Amino acid sequence: MGRLEVRGLSRSYPDEIVALADASFAVADGRIAALLGPSGCGKTTALRLIAGLDRPDAGDVRIDDQSVLRMPAHRRGVGMMFQELALFPHLDVRGNVAFGLRMKRWPRRDRDRRVAELLELVGLADKVRRRMHELSGGERQRVALARALAPQPAVLLLDEPLGALDEQRKQSLRVELRDLLRRLETTVVVVSHDLRDAIVLADDLVVMEAGRVLQSGPLARVLAEPGSPRVAAMVGYVLLARGPVRDGAIVEPDVGRVAVPEGRAGDPAASVFAHPETLLGVPTGLRLGCGVTGVVMRSRPSGPMHMLDVAIGRRPVEVRWEWDLQPPAPASTVEIAARPGTLRFFGEAADAAEDAGGAEALLHEPPVAGKPAQRRALPAEATGRAQVLAVRAMVPPGTHRAPPPAMPDESQDPGRSPARHGAMPPID
Amino acid sequence: MRRVMRAAAGVMAGGGWRWGLPALLLLAPFLWWPLGAMLWRGIAPDGAPSSEALRAVLTDGFYWGRLGFTLGQALASTALALLVGFPAAYVFALIRFPGRGLLLAVVTVPFVLPTLVVALAFQQLLGPGGWFNDALGLAGLGPVQPVGTIWAILAAHVFYNVSIVVRIVSGVWANLDPRAEEAARLLGAGRWRTFTAVVLPALAPALLSAGALVFTFTFTSFGVVLVLGGPGLDTLEVTIYRLATRLVNLPEAAILGFVQLAATLAALVVYATLQRRLGTRLGLRPDRARPLGTTSRPERALLVAVLLGLALLIVAPIAALVHGALTVGASAAVTGRHFTAIFEDTGRLSFVAPLDAIRWSLTFAVGAMAIAMLVGAAAAMAIAHTRGGIATVVDGLLMLPLAVPAVVLGFGYLVTFNRGWYDLRGSPWLVLAAHALIGYPFVLRAVLAVLRSLDPSLPDAARVLGASPWRVWRAVELPITARATLVGAIFAFAVSLGEFGATSLLRRREFATVPIAIFDALGRPGPANLGKALALSTILMAVTALAFLLIERVRFREVREF
Numbered sequence: 001m002g003r004l005e006v007r008g009l010s011r012s013y014p015d016e017i018v019a020l021a022d023a024s025f026a027v028a029d030g031r032i033a034a035l036l037g038p039s040g041c042g043k044t045t046a047l048r049l050i051a052g053l054d055r056p057d058a059g060d061v062r063i064d065d066q067s068v069l070r071m072p073a074h075r076r077g078v079g080m081m082f083q084e085l086a087l088f089p090h091l092d093v094r095g096n097v098a099f100g101l102r103m104k105r106w107p108r109r110d111r112d113r114r115v116a117e118l119l120e121l122v123g124l125a126d127k128v129r130r131r132m133h134e135l136s137g138g139e140r141q142r143v144a145l146a147r148a149l150a151p152q153p154a155v156l157l158l159d160e161p162l163g164a165l166d167e168q169r170k171q172s173l174r175v176e177l178r179d180l181l182r183r184l185e186t187t188v189v190v191v192s193h194d195l196r197d198a199i200v201l202a203d204d205l206v207v208m209e210a211g212r213v214l215q216s217g218p219l220a221r222v223l224a225e226p227g228s229p230r231v232a233a234m235v236g237y238v239l240l241a242r243g244p245v246r247d248g249a250i251v252e253p254d255v256g257r258v259a260v261p262e263g264r265a266g267d268p269a270a271s272v273f274a275h276p277e278t279l280l281g282v283p284t285g286l287r288l289g290c291g292v293t294g295v296v297m298r299s300r301p302s303g304p305m306h307m308l309d310v311a312i313g314r315r316p317v318e319v320r321w322e323w324d325l326q327p328p329a330p331a332s333t334v335e336i337a338a339r340p341g342t343l344r345f346f347g348e349a350a351d352a353a354e355d356a357g358g359a360e361a362l363l364h365e366p367p368v369a370g371k372p373a374q375r376r377a378l379p380a381e382a383t384g385r386a387q388v389l390a391v392r393a394m395v396p397p398g399t400h401r402a403p404p405p406a407m408p409d410e411s412q413d414p415g416r417s418p419a420r421h422g423a424m425p426p427i428d
Numbered sequence: 429m430r431r432v433m434r435a436a437a438g439v440m441a442g443g444g445w446r447w448g449l450p451a452l453l454l455l456a457p458f459l460w461w462p463l464g465a466m467l468w469r470g471i472a473p474d475g476a477p478s479s480e481a482l483r484a485v486l487t488d489g490f491y492w493g494r495l496g497f498t499l500g501q502a503l504a505s506t507a508l509a510l511l512v513g514f515p516a517a518y519v520f521a522l523i524r525f526p527g528r529g530l531l532l533a534v535v536t537v538p539f540v541l542p543t544l545v546v547a548l549a550f551q552q553l554l555g556p557g558g559w560f561n562d563a564l565g566l567a568g569l570g571p572v573q574p575v576g577t578i579w580a581i582l583a584a585h586v587f588y589n590v591s592i593v594v595r596i597v598s599g600v601w602a603n604l605d606p607r608a609e610e611a612a613r614l615l616g617a618g619r620w621r622t623f624t625a626v627v628l629p630a631l632a633p634a635l636l637s638a639g640a641l642v643f644t645f646t647f648t649s650f651g652v653v654l655v656l657g658g659p660g661l662d663t664l665e666v667t668i669y670r671l672a673t674r675l676v677n678l679p680e681a682a683i684l685g686f687v688q689l690a691a692t693l694a695a696l697v698v699y700a701t702l703q704r705r706l707g708t709r710l711g712l713r714p715d716r717a718r719p720l721g722t723t724s725r726p727e728r729a730l731l732v733a734v735l736l737g738l739a740l741l742i743v744a745p746i747a748a749l750v751h752g753a754l755t756v757g758a759s760a761a762v763t764g765r766h767f768t769a770i771f772e773d774t775g776r777l778s779f780v781a782p783l784d785a786i787r788w789s790l791t792f793a794v795g796a797m798a799i800a801m802l803v804g805a806a807a808a809m810a811i812a813h814t815r816g817g818i819a820t821v822v823d824g825l826l827m828l829p830l831a832v833p834a835v836v837l838g839f840g841y842l843v844t845f846n847r848g849w850y851d852l853r854g855s856p857w858l859v860l861a862a863h864a865l866i867g868y869p870f871v872l873r874a875v876l877a878v879l880r881s882l883d884p885s886l887p888d889a890a891r892v893l894g895a896s897p898w899r900v901w902r903a904v905e906l907p908i909t910a911r912a913t914l915v916g917a918i919f920a921f922a923v924s925l926g927e928f929g930a931t932s933l934l935r936r937r938e939f940a941t942v943p944i945a946i947f948d949a950l951g952r953p954g955p956a957n958l959g960k961a962l963a964l965s966t967i968l969m970a971v972t973a974l975a976f977l978l979i980e981r982v983r984f985r986e987v988r989e990f
Contacts, residue, residue: 053888073891074899086889090907099903100893151894 002063002077002154002187003029004050009059011045019045021211022059027155027204032181032188034202034219036195036234042211043191044083047157050189052076063154074103079153083160085144087132093119093143094128100151118146122180137165138173145177149184158190162197174200195236199223207231229346232273237344238317240292240336242271249291250345255313258291260345269348278339279319281308281328289335290343294319296334299327310334448810450803451826454868458861459829462840463689469843470682481679491667491684498663501578502647505585509642510635512586512741513593519734520594521601523727524717532598533980535738536591540919540976542926543588543651544943545965548950549745550584550656551575552752552962559748576658584652587741589642596641600634601627606716637702644695648688648833650929651943655950664688665835665929672839672933682843685836692831700827749969753962757955766959770967773960779948780940782964788856789941793924796863800920803864804871805913809905811872812879830869834929837862842933856939862930867920874916875909882908915982922975925968942968 005026012018020042027033035043048054050061052073060067068076088096097118101111119125122142132140148156161177162170178201181188190201198205206216215227226232243252249259250270258272282288294310294317306321319336321327328334473481485491520532554560554574561571574580612622650665664684671681754762770782807826814822845852852858890900928943935944942964949961
């Protein structure tokens with residue numbers, strides 16, 4: 001039981017590598033938080049600092065509103081499951097699980113009872129005497145979990161708990177791990193680079209990049225309302241359009257124009273993101289799309305329907321095709337429609353649209369400190385606590401709105417309909 | 429300056445420096461200081477720096493000759509050991525024949541035998557009336573006299589070191605991925621081309637590594653050369669011994685000592701570098717040896733030839749030694765009187781009573797083993813827990829004893845502990861210190877190999893689970909390295925029992941060891957003395973071989989390093 005709070009934690013290493021820069025987040029008692037981010041973003045460093053295996057240059061780690069910074073690792077009462085598990089090869093399953101209890105000098109009787117209880121919990125009661133090399137990958141992982149849980153830590157840290165497993169194993173163990181953690185009611189911090197782990201395991205999400213916390217908050221909220229283009233991209237959104245705002249719409253050549261909500265109309269430039277699950281391909285000319293068009297690269301059957309691989313600008317996006325029509329041929333153009341209320345708009349600096357590769361850089365390039373594209377993506381507030389900057393599209397679901405003013409630029413494809421977000425035909 | 433600060437911080441942060449303290453207590457007075465004193469003796473013969481001794485050594489053809497001989501015999505021995513060991517490595521790596529494990533252990537036995545014992549065995553085998561000449565006589569060839577020539581020395585060196593080549597090379601070979609060879613064959617390479625273009629380059633580091641180790645041992649060869657060599661056939665080690673025992677030209681001996689040290693250091697750096705590279709590969713692939721039934725006819729012929737050759741090379745000298753101990757000066761076919769004489773000899777007519785020598789040998793061996801175990805295990809922790817650039821320095825300083833030839837160490841003691849309150853001439857403590865220092869690297873290396881192969885987050889895991897730094901060691905590192913410590917300790921015990929180089933310079937009749945008693949008996953006339961030397965050698969051989977078999981039982985199967 002414990003509320004964990006990390007305040008302004010920083011740590012850099014001798015080779016001038018900044019592993020963690022002013023990171024802050026909090027996990028309420030009994031909740032499961034996932035630290036999500038690409039490898040090398042400082043997640044593991046954060047765990048090591050929380051566990052006391054390393055000292056921060058600045059900042060504080062607090063458990064139940066008490067700073068634990070002065071406590072050495074072995075008195076901090078934090079449990080940790082290591083990425084490579086770090087099981088003791090010279091001990092059997094029982095010895096590994098009992099290790100922490102032995103260190104805390106639990107009486108033998110209590111120790112045995114606790115070990116039996118935990119092995120029952122993780123389903124290894126019949127493998128008590130096995131050595132580590134006699135266990136499968138999944139079993140080893142469960143031993144590591146039981147070992148970390150045994151001394152009843154106030155906070156449990158899991159470093160890539162599913163990292164070492166193959167894809168198939170991962171799926172079943174992810175669910176297994178979730179059920180287990182739910183039963184425990186312990187405060188848990190899970191580190192992962194895989195969004196799917198976070199979605200299945202976590203209550204709260206902390207999105208990290210280059211040693212900074214970009215956004216944190218309840219999982220559903222971060223997924224629904226990413227606070228910045230970077231976070232949007234990291235939680236699975238795709239960029240629909242990015243460019244200067246003219247006459248209340250984002251204009252991107254070869255892509256189209258998307259009307260911005262009223263609050264954004266004054267921005268010099270903006271970008272709009274959508275989650276692929278909310279996107280549909282729509283035949284052109286029906287004026288059903290959100291204003292963005294794409295070129296079909298290929299279509300493939302998916303159950304009774306089809307999926308389209310579409311290039312929006314030069315960005316590949318996968319959309320569903322739910323019409324009773326044959327899917328469009330490669331190289332033909334489709335409009336993109338989004339489920340009402342799911343487009344996410346972000347303000348951009350004025351030069352956003354000018355550099356052609358900017359959009360790709362925003363999404364795909366590894367972060368480099370001092371790079372303009374990144375500074376734009378990281379407003380100062382976003383480095384602190386949860387900041388929801390997304391502005392919802394202000395259209396009630398299912399309503400059709402009067403078409404926005406006609407596009408001034410008539411040189412565009414005449415078959416293209418004016419932008420309309422939230423417009424989507426009902427699906428049977 | 430910042431670098432220094434950071435390095436110092438690295439040492440302190442790792443907590444490794446505490447583990448270095450025992451090593452500091454042993455190495456500072458008994459290694460660094462004597463070596464420093466020896467160097468000072470060389471560059472400042474009369475207390476003030478002068479290049480006199482250095483110039484004397486450099487301009488004297490005598491020393492150049494000794495250096496040339498030392499280098500030449502070491503290179504020849506290394507080449508021969510590689511030549512003999514290579515086919516044997518092939519057989520052990522790639523053919524699964526009955527008794528393979530046992531034979532590999534037997535091949536390794538010579539490695540742990542005391543040099544004096546080996547020298548004596550070859551003297552018996554190759555000397556006049558030895559089995560070698562008997563065999564030549566059967567073939568109608570005239571008697572030859574290899575003892576006192578380079579050939580006897582080379583034979584003994586090959587006997588000694590072939591096991592190094594076999595173990596290192598076959599260990600790597602057995603783990604080479606056979607798919608690389610299969611790919612080469614599919615790409616059109618014939619058998620020979622596959623061997624030269626794929627297998628040999630992959631084995632090159634192992635061959636070089638084994639070669640560097642053999643070179644180190646043969647370059648500093650002492651006991652073998654002292655007994656089997658003849659006029660003019662002195663290695664640097666023997667030259668230092670002769671200069672030191674006659675107490676002449678100590679500054680020049682000191683210079684020679686440093687030449688020795690530089691050569692062994694260089695060879696060991698090569699060895700360590702290559703081993704590190706090999707270490708990543710060991711154990712990657714399972715044993716690829718094929719069952720005997722699937723081998724080709726030439727391969728089986730090679731197997732038979734290798735087994736016969738090894739039997740002759742290894743069994744013949746050992747058997748000749750035992751045979752000699754049982755027959756020298758005997759009226760009947762076999763006599764046990766040389767063994768019973770050991771218990772009756774009071775030492776009145778010789779340097780030392782054999783029973784006293786046995787008692788002192790055991791005392792030194794047990795003491796050296798205990799010290800080596802404690803200091804070696806702690807030093808391994810110090811090295812393993814030191815991070816950053818300073819690690820190399822710590823590593824080098826603590827590993828130094830491995831590179832110091834025994835005679836140089838003894839000589840260093842002679843020129844250091846000779847005055848004032850630290851006048852320890854004639855004290856058994858110096859012998860104990862020397863034996864502990866010579867045994868300590870065996871423990872250090874065995875433990876360090878295990879520590880380095882450990883997942884670095886194991887100690888972290890223990891800490892998070894509530895173990896204080898001390899308990900991390902007690903509950904995790906100590907039990908995991910216990911077997912390696914034991915292996916190293918038994919090695920240290922065996923090496924101390926057979927130690928001759930340093931002891932020969934520090935010897936006194938009050939605390940003479942068994943090798944000293946053997947050497948003394950060898951220098952006295954008559955079959956009774958020869959018989960005594962042979963009987964003591966046989967006992968020494970039996971004890972060290974036994975210790976070795978113990979090691980083989982304890983040793984992790986995957987550790988194939990010396």
